[in-house]
Amino acid sequence: MLKRCLFFLLVPVFAHADLQWASNKVFTACDPSVSRAEAQFTFTNTGSYPIKITNTRTSCGCTAAIADSKPVAPGGTGTINVSFKTLSRHGLYEEPIIVQTDDPKNKECTVYLRVLVRDAIEVLPRLLFWQASEPLDAKVITVTVTDGFTLKSIDAQCDNPDVAIQMTPVKAGAEYKVTVTPKARHAKAAISIISDVEGKGRKTVLARVRTS
Amino acid sequence: MRRALRQIIAILALPLLPAVATGLLHPRKPSWQSDEVTLAAATAWGSDLLWVDARPDADYAKGHIPGAIQLNEDRWDDLMDGVLDHFTTSRKIVVYCSSLSCQTSHDVARRLREEAQISNVFVLRGGWEAWTAERRPIETSPTGTQ
Numbered sequence: 001m002l003k004r005c006l007f008f009l010l011v012p013v014f015a016h017a018d019l020q021w022a023s024n025k026v027f028t029a030c031d032p033s034v035s036r037a038e039a040q041f042t043f044t045n046t047g048s049y050p051i052k053i054t055n056t057r058t059s060c061g062c063t064a065a066i067a068d069s070k071p072v073a074p075g076g077t078g079t080i081n082v083s084f085k086t087l088s089r090h091g092l093y094e095e096p097i098i099v100q101t102d103d104p105k106n107k108e109c110t111v112y113l114r115v116l117v118r119d120a121i122e123v124l125p126r127l128l129f130w131q132a133s134e135p136l137d138a139k140v141i142t143v144t145v146t147d148g149f150t151l152k153s154i155d156a157q158c159d160n161p162d163v164a165i166q167m168t169p170v171k172a173g174a175e176y177k178v179t180v181t182p183k184a185r186h187a188k189a190a191i192s193i194i195s196d197v198e199g200k201g202r203k204t205v206l207a208r209v210r211t212s
Numbered sequence: 213m214r215r216a217l218r219q220i221i222a223i224l225a226l227p228l229l230p231a232v233a234t235g236l237l238h239p240r241k242p243s244w245q246s247d248e249v250t251l252a253a254a255t256a257w258g259s260d261l262l263w264v265d266a267r268p269d270a271d272y273a274k275g276h277i278p279g280a281i282q283l284n285e286d287r288w289d290d291l292m293d294g295v296l297d298h299f300t301t302s303r304k305i306v307v308y309c310s311s312l313s314c315q316t317s318h319d320v321a322r323r324l325r326e327e328a329q330i331s332n333v334f335v336l337r338g339g340w341e342a343w344t345a346e347r348r349p350i351e352t353s354p355t356g357t358q
Contacts, residue, residue, distance in 0.1 A: 059313055059314055059315040059316075060309070060314060060315055060316045060319075061268055062285070062286075062316070085286075087285075087286060088285050088286055088287065088288040088289065089285050089288075089319075090288075090323060090327070091319075091322060091323060091326060093315075093319060094315075095315060096313075096315070124326075124327065124329075125327065125328060125329040126327040126328055127296065127327070127328035127329065127330070129299075129301065131300075131301055188293075188296075206289055206292075208292065208293070208296060208328075210296055210299075212300065
């Protein structure tokens with residue numbers, strides 16, 4: 001009887017569950033030609049009873065998270081596979097993933113997927129705007145080849161004859177400038193920066209011009 | 213008594229020096245300014261405001277803030293012209309997505325600031341849920357149009 005009482009008294013004290021993440025922030029980098037960035041979060045159940053991931057929630061439709069459906073025994077490891085849609089995206093993203101468990105003491109925790117989507121070439125700014133009060137003086141778009149990529153060729157084209165452009169190398173193969181000079185008010189133009197990068201092929205990045 | 217008071221003030225003020233220095237100089241200092249605005253603050257801007265809807269096409273088609281222009285990252289290049297057709301440098305852009313926990317509006321706002329170098333870009337706190345919670349009017353239209 002005494003043993004039974006001690007068991008029921010002590011089990012709630014010592015029984016515990018805990019998820020130890022190998023890392024609660026996972027970073028990955030990719031270029032937009034890859035349609036999805038994939039990453040994996042790994043955890044260990046350092047507690048004394050099994051834990052099951054009951055649900056995962058993400059902050060946008062661009063991120064999907066799939067967890068192991070089986071309970072993870074004490075000392076065991078589990079994974080959550082996350083994929084992030086990179087289509088049309090650009091820059092650094094930090095996507096929170098809310099993980100829910102069947103452990104009443106740790107019902108919810110958040111892990112973060114950080115994705116750097118970087119083009120082989122960076123074009124900045126991608127909008128040139130002239131206000132009505134502003135003279136139509138030349139402005140410059142800077143084109144930079146991202147580290148790790150080798151440029152085979154680059155060109156710039158404009159779809160509006162009222163906007164003159166000139167591309168000149170600042171450092172051949174690494175940096176270029178496109179000088180843009182509008183000749184008319186209320187002009188709209190799209191400048192296509194067409195690059196051919198080794199291993200990636202041809203890609204067009206758009207920059208827009210507006211005058212008012 | 214005065215001396216003790218001076219000493220207390222000095223003790224309290226001393227930690228302020230490194231705190232201020234950190235706040236000014238630290239490379240990863242937190243931003244003092246939030247890019248979020250409340251619905252009340254945004255609507256007070258009146259005609260100086262351009263709403264940008266960052267939600268997926270289907271959500272925009274079901275209902276959006278009247279006059280909102282669609283710009284989501286799935287069709288960034290297709291939709292960007294629509295935003296620029298309504299943009300002037302005097303207008304403030306307020307981006308919204310579904311809810312408070314939604315990150316998409318922040319991502320769209322960041323890209324407008326970084327890529328288009330538009331400075332007056334804000335995010336609606338609470339997003340579309342904040343708008344509908346107040347039972348404000350909504351507009352439905354085909355995607356990609358106003």
